[in-house]
Amino acid sequence: MAxxxxxxxxxxxxxxxxxxxxxxxxxxxxxxxxxxxxRTYRRVFEPQRRxxxxxxxxxxxRQVMAHPPVVIGPRATLAEAHDILERRDIRHLPxxxxxxxxxxxxxxRLAQPALRGDLHWHGRAVADVMLVQVATVAxxxxxxxxxxxxxxxxxxxxxxxxxxxxxxxxxxxxxxxQVLVRKAPVTLWV
Numbered sequence: 548m549a550x551x552x553x554x555x556x557x558x559x560x561x562x563x564x565x566x567x568x569x570x571x572x573x574x575x576x577x578x579x580x581x582x583x584x585x586r587t588y589r590r591v592f593e594p595q596r597r598x599x600x601x602x603x604x605x606x607x608x609r610q611v612m613a614h615p616p617v618v619i620g621p622r623a624t625l626a627e628a629h630d631i632l633e634r635r636d637i638r639h640l641p642x643x644x645x646x647x648x649x650x651x652x653x654x655x656r657l658a659q660p661a662l663r664g665d666l667h668w669h670g671r672a673v674a675d676v677m678l679v680q681v682a683t684v685a686x687x688x689x690x691x692x693x694x695x696x697x698x699x700x701x702x703x704x705x706x707x708x709x710x711x712x713x714x715x716x717x718x719x720x721x722x723x724x725q726v727l728v729r730k731a732p733v734t735l736w737v
Contacts (some may be wrong), residue, residue: 560701608693610705611726612716619642619652619673625660626669628652639704639717642677647712650677653703681709686715694723 550605619628619640628640652673660668660676683706684693696705697720707716727732 614716621674651681
């Protein structure tokens with residue numbers, strides 16, 4: 548019987564036995580093995596290539612927008628709208644009637660009746676407080692076009708609308724900033 552210091556015993560403990568259900572693998576050629584090791588090393592340890600400026604310039608709204616959008620009807624109460632905004636942790640609610648955009652309710656707009664001392668604000672209809680004139684963006688617009696609309700109009704978010712007014716998503720300034728952080732060229736941050 549071999550004692551614990553016998554190398555044959557340790558070898559039997561360490562080396563796994565081949566599984567008879569699995570076909571034996573062919574040995575890898577040394578050149579292919581080296582290529583696989585180099586590919587794995589590059590993927591894991593080398594820094595990722597930063598996208599060029601053109602990469603971010605050609606991103607479309609539909610690639611970034613939140614979809615399906617969270618919407619509400621114009622006859623819903625402000626209490627229902629407040630509940631949705633809080634539960635979903637969002638700042639905008641497109642108001643949709645019969646599948647078409649009719650307005651936009653924001654957290655700021657929702658707070659106005661309560662701030663004015665309206666004690667029955669929670670029972671009022673969304674249609675009483677919503678914004679009626681709302682800027683929109685199409686799914687095939689670029690992020691640059693969406694950013695221009697947000698900044699020029701003073702909006703913090705835009706409904707994404709497919710003609711003739713069907714809301715298919717929503718894009719916010721936060722979405723644009725996230726893309727900027729991830730896809731901006733290195734020269735922007737230097």
